Amino acid sequence: MKGIRIFCDTAFAEQTMALLRQGTEGHVLVAAQNPAASVLGKSEAGPEIENVEIAFGQPDVADVLRARKLKWIHLTSAGYTRYDTADFRAAMKQRGIQVTNSSSVYAEACVEHVMAFLLAQARMLPQNLSTQCANGAAEWNALREGSRLLIGQRVLIAGYGAIAARLVEVLAPFRMELVAMRRKPRGDEPIRMVKLEDFDAELAAADHVINILPDNAQSRGYFDARRFAQMKQGAAFYNIGRGATVDQNALAEALETNHLAAAWLDVTDPEPLAKDHRLRIAPRCYITPHTAGGFTDEAGALVRHFLSNLQRYEANQPLLDRILE
Amino acid sequence: MKGIRIFCDTAFAEQTMALLRQGTEGHVLVAAQNPAASVLGKSEAGPEIENVEIAFGQPDVADVLRARKLKWIHLTSAGYTRYDTADFRAAMKQRGIQVTNSSSVYAEACVEHVMAFLLAQARMLPQNLSTQCANGAAEWNALREGSRLLIGQRVLIAGYGAIAARLVEVLAPFRMELVAMRRKPRGDEPIRMVKLEDFDAELAAADHVINILPDNAQSRGYFDARRFAQMKQGAAFYNIGRGATVDQNALAEALETNHLAAAWLDVTDPEPLAKDHRLRIAPRCYITPHTAGGFTDEAGALVRHFLSNLQRYEANQPLLDRILE
Numbered sequence: 001m002k003g004i005r006i007f008c009d010t011a012f013a014e015q016t017m018a019l020l021r022q023g024t025e026g027h028v029l030v031a032a033q034n035p036a037a038s039v040l041g042k043s044e045a046g047p048e049i050e051n052v053e054i055a056f057g058q059p060d061v062a063d064v065l066r067a068r069k070l071k072w073i074h075l076t077s078a079g080y081t082r083y084d085t086a087d088f089r090a091a092m093k094q095r096g097i098q099v100t101n102s103s104s105v106y107a108e109a110c111v112e113h114v115m116a117f118l119l120a121q122a123r124m125l126p127q128n129l130s131t132q133c134a135n136g137a138a139e140w141n142a143l144r145e146g147s148r149l150l151i152g153q154r155v156l157i158a159g160y161g162a163i164a165a166r167l168v169e170v171l172a173p174f175r176m177e178l179v180a181m182r183r184k185p186r187g188d189e190p191i192r193m194v195k196l197e198d199f200d201a202e203l204a205a206a207d208h209v210i211n212i213l214p215d216n217a218q219s220r221g222y223f224d225a226r227r228f229a230q231m232k233q234g235a236a237f238y239n240i241g242r243g244a245t246v247d248q249n250a251l252a253e254a255l256e257t258n259h260l261a262a263a264w265l266d267v268t269d270p271e272p273l274a275k276d277h278r279l280r281i282a283p284r285c286y287i288t289p290h291t292a293g294g295f296t297d298e299a300g301a302l303v304r305h306f307l308s309n310l311q312r313y314e315a316n317q318p319l320l321d322r323i324l325e
Numbered sequence: 326m327k328g329i330r331i332f333c334d335t336a337f338a339e340q341t342m343a344l345l346r347q348g349t350e351g352h353v354l355v356a357a358q359n360p361a362a363s364v365l366g367k368s369e370a371g372p373e374i375e376n377v378e379i380a381f382g383q384p385d386v387a388d389v390l391r392a393r394k395l396k397w398i399h400l401t402s403a404g405y406t407r408y409d410t411a412d413f414r415a416a417m418k419q420r421g422i423q424v425t426n427s428s429s430v431y432a433e434a435c436v437e438h439v440m441a442f443l444l445a446q447a448r449m450l451p452q453n454l455s456t457q458c459a460n461g462a463a464e465w466n467a468l469r470e471g472s473r474l475l476i477g478q479r480v481l482i483a484g485y486g487a488i489a490a491r492l493v494e495v496l497a498p499f500r501m502e503l504v505a506m507r508r509k510p511r512g513d514e515p516i517r518m519v520k521l522e523d524f525d526a527e528l529a530a531a532d533h534v535i536n537i538l539p540d541n542a543q544s545r546g547y548f549d550a551r552r553f554a555q556m557k558q559g560a561a562f563y564n565i566g567r568g569a570t571v572d573q574n575a576l577a578e579a580l581e582t583n584h585l586a587a588a589w590l591d592v593t594d595p596e597p598l599a600k601d602h603r604l605r606i607a608p609r610c611y612i613t614p615h616t617a618g619g620f621t622d623e624a625g626a627l628v629r630h631f632l633s634n635l636q637r638y639e640a641n642q643p644l645l646d647r648i649l650e
Contacts, residue, residue, distance in 0.1 A: 108474055112499075116448040119441035125450075128613035132597045132605075135615055144619025149433055170498045174437075272457045280457075288453035290460055294469025 001314045002026040005069075007049045009057035010076050011035035016299040023307035032057070042082060054313070056306050061088060070097055072313060074306050078103040078110075078163075078293060079242060080323055081215040089324050099324045105305045106293035107162040111170055113292035114163075114210060114240050117264035118155075121208075121236050122148050126286065148207075150174040156206035157181065158199065158222075159213040159241055160189060162321070167210070179206070203230040208238065215242035225250035228260065236262045240292045243269030248279055255282040266292040326639045327351040330394075332374045334382035335401055336360035341624040348632035357382070361401075379638070381631050386413060395422055397638060399631050403428040403435070403488075403618060404567055405648055406540040414649050424649045428487040430630045431618035436491045438617035439535060439565050442589035443480075446533075446561050447473050451611065473532075475499040481531035482506065483524065483547075484538040484566055485514060487646070492535070504531070528555040533563065540567035550575035553585065561587045565617045568594030577603040580610055591617040 006024055009032035021029060030051075034044035036058045049055055049063045055073045061082055064070060073092075075083070080101055092099055120126065124147050133139040153176050157164045160182035168178055168191055178191040179202055185193035194202055203209065209231060213219045223237070224247040231237070237260055239246060248269065254260040262284040268277075271290050279285050295301075309319050331349055334357035346354060355376075359369035361383045374380055374388045380398045386407055389395060398417075400408070405426055417424055445451065449472050458464040478501050482489045485507035493503055493516055503516040504527055510518035519527055528534065534556060538544045548562070549572040556562070562585055564571060573594065579585040587609040593602075596615050604610050620626075634644050 108476060109472065112444055112475060113448050113472075116441070116444035116450055119437055119444055120450060123438050123441040123613075124616070125441055125445060125613070126454075128616055129451075129611055131614055132600060132612075133614050134597050140614060140616065143614070143616045144623060145621055147434065147438075147616060147619045147621070149620050150437060151433060172498060173495045272459050275457060286454055288448075288450070289456055289458050289465060289468070291449070291453050291465065291468045291472060294472045295474045296470055296472070298469060 003028065004054060004314075005030055005052040006310075007052040007055040007057070007059065008032065009035050009046075009049075009055075009059055010302075012299050012303065016303055019300060020303045020307075023303065024310065036076075054310070064088075064097075065091055070095075072098045072100070072319070074309055075099070075101040075323075076302050077101060078106045079214060081242065081244075083324065084214065084216040092324055098319055098322065100309055100319045100321045101323050102302055102305055103162040103321050105298070105301045107166045109295040109298075110163045110212075110240050110292045111166045113266060113288070114167060114238055114264075115170060117238050117240075117266075117286070118150070118208060118210075118236075120286075121262055121264060122150050122153075126284075150176050152176065153207040154179065154205055155208045155210060156202050157210045157212060159211065160185075160193065161212070163212050163240070164210075165189075200227065200230060203227060204232055206232060206235055208236050211237070211239040211241050211245060213241040213245045215244045219245045221245070221247050223247060223251065225253065228254040231260065233259055234261045236260065236264065239263070239265045239267055241267060243267040243271060248277075252278040252282040252285070255285055258283075260284075262286065266290055328353065329379060329639075330355055330377040331379040331381060331635075332377040332384065333357065334360050334374075334380070334384055335627075337624050337628065341628055344625060345628045345632070348628065349635065379635070389413075389422075390416055395420075397423045397425070397644070399634055400424070400426040400648075401627050402426060403431045404539060406567065406569075408649065409539065409541040411542075417649055423644055423647065425634055425644045425646045426648050427627055427630055428646050430623070430626045432487040432491045434620040434623075435488045435537075435565050435617045436495055438591060438613070439488075439492060439563055439589075440495060442563050442565075442591075442611070443475070443533060443535075443561075445611075446587055446589060447475050447478075451609075475501055477501070478532040479504065479530055480533045480535060481527050482535045482537060484536065485510075485518065486537070488537050488565070489535075490514075525552065525555060528552060529557055531557060531560055533561050536562070536564040536566050536570060538566040538570045540569045544570045546570070546572050548572060548576065550578065553579040556585065558584055559586045561585065561589065564588070564590045564592055566592060568592040568596065573602075573604055577607040577610070580607040583608075585609075587611065591615055 004027045006027050007030045030048050032048055033046050042058045049059055049067045053069055053071045057076050078101055124143055128143055155176050155178050157180035160180040164180055180191055181194050181199045183196055222245045228250050251263055264286045266288045267290055273280055312319050329352045331352050332355045355373050357373055358371050374384055374392045378394055378396045382401050403426055449468055453468055480501050480503050482505035485505040489505055505516055506519050506524045508521055547570045553575050576588055580588055589611045591613045592615055598605055637644055
């Protein structure tokens with residue numbers, strides 16, 4: 001199958017573009033006139049997508065709905081908030097357009113990022129790195145006694161997809177108790193799973209609550225004052241999903257009142273937070289600027305992932321990382 | 326076997342002392358008049374040890390050499406520098422005194438600490454936590470591109486004992502290349518081992534060099550200017566062994582010249598370093614105050630480890646964590 005028109009709206013560097021051109025030889029690459037600023041931003045609306053079969057990047061939703069020849073959209077992100085609406089889902093289904101994302105490209109980096117958070121929290125890294133205390137001093141004893149072993153502690157994961165599945169593999173040697181929530185457990189997950197309606201009952205027993213929820217109408221503000229209050233005193237909260245799934249004032253309150261031991265956030269709403277935002281001032285709130293998915297040659301990995309899906313598309317094989325099904 | 330006189334020179338809190346008294350019922354506990362200030366400090370010389378069969382803590386070397394009834398010394402630390410001399414070793418051997426340490430008590434905490442270092446380095450945590458940059462900004466792109474995946478990277482471990490063996494288990498799911506050096510490889514280690522004389526040839530290929538060497542006459546200043554120069558440009562150096570095994574000026578130089586990407590040190594020489602020490606000022610040098618082994622109920626775990634060794638001693642079974650053999 002050759003001669004497919006493929007729209008790309010991501011402004012990759014020349015070396016990565018060369019990889020994309022090489023891997024799509026025999027097809028027709030159509031570049032966006034106003035490409036997306038980053039793999040997280042959407043591209044501006046433009047007419048280029050109307051005459052293509054495949055769109056690779058972050059195409060404008062209205063453009064997609066108008067593009068009558070489109071058969072497959074491959075997103076450069078793991079998140080897909082702007083496409084995750086009932087209307088868009090129905091339109092894709094009705095027109096037989098497949099939608100895939102890049103979650104397996106980002107899973108490893110996200111897992112290493114949340115592991116860095118988890119271990120930095122257990123080993124009190126922020127406190128340890130900012131002191132010059134002497135062996136045997138009261139502060140030193142407090143640091144040694146305050147450091148927790150992960151062994152035997154309980155992790156509760158909200159949102160079980162590619163990232164959580166890989167996180168479970170990496171956590172295995174630490175011998176923790178692992179529980180995860182997904183809307184429709186499949187039964188083949190390697191850890192204990194709970195459904196949405198049973199999630200709240202798990203909050204009180206968790207030492208670490210890891211939020212990997214996508215942002216959609218159902219998940220917005222999911223972690224609210226009531227759920228933070230249900231968490232164990234001294235538990236830690238992590239967010240590598242989307243900022244909008246958290247009531248940030250409620251989280252700040254939980255930190256200010258010392259109900260939670262810490263929050264480690266890679267995502268906030270908005271990004272970045274204002275310099276004087278309550279979460280910037282809240283104690284033990286550690287924020288990275290939505291970099292969990294990043295890694296050296298991320299762009300190359302994105303293109304290789306798309307090309308491997310393109311080979312499947314050409315061969316009529318099932319695509320990797322299908323979403324909105 | 327009852328009525329054994331057991332010397333203890335550690336000033337445990339009352340709850341821990343109760344555990345020790347309970348576990349040694351039927352024996353005679355002899356407390357030091359001048360106990361050690363911490364599990365890392367030595368106790369003052371005193372006559373109490375002269376009439377005991379077992380010493381538990383950090384007994385004074387000269388006292389040990391005078392104590393004619395001593396049969397077994399159990400140290401509350403993993404390190405044993407002050408006992409690790411040819412003279413002391415020979416005296417213990419000649420008099421049939423067994424020496425054990427608490428390395429298996431500290432292994433888990435040390436491994437989690439070095440994993441926190443390794444992942445914080447890979448995910449650029451210090452840089453990520455200190456910025457408020459926006460998605461798509463030049464600094465943001467640099468952070469995402471500068472973050473490395475551990476997968477496929479190479480770790481070189483200097484010193485293979487209880488800590489390294491456990492580290493290898495925890496690193497397994499990250500699919501890194503692992504190489505370790507020990508003086509006498511046994512052949513049953515789960516990763517590629519090299520001897521002391523082959524260590525230098527490994528330096529150039531490692532992305533992460535983890536120093537877990539004990540401090541003794543052979544290891545003092547082992548990581549010197551020559552070895553840092555042999556390391557790969559951009560590699561990271563970690564020390565959870567002993568500070569004296571590193572030429573600290575050479576390390577500072579390697580950081581100042583950007584030859585090394587970072588140093589993560591839980592141990593220094595002395596501890597703590599002076600506020601204006603060159604390593605405190607060197608770029609990308611991250612220091613924790615010898616807290617890698619600490620964890621909640623560390624004292625309880627130390628006593629339980631001693632008591633489980635005491636049961637073995639009573640039953641004439643091989644002791645755990647034997648050293649100086």
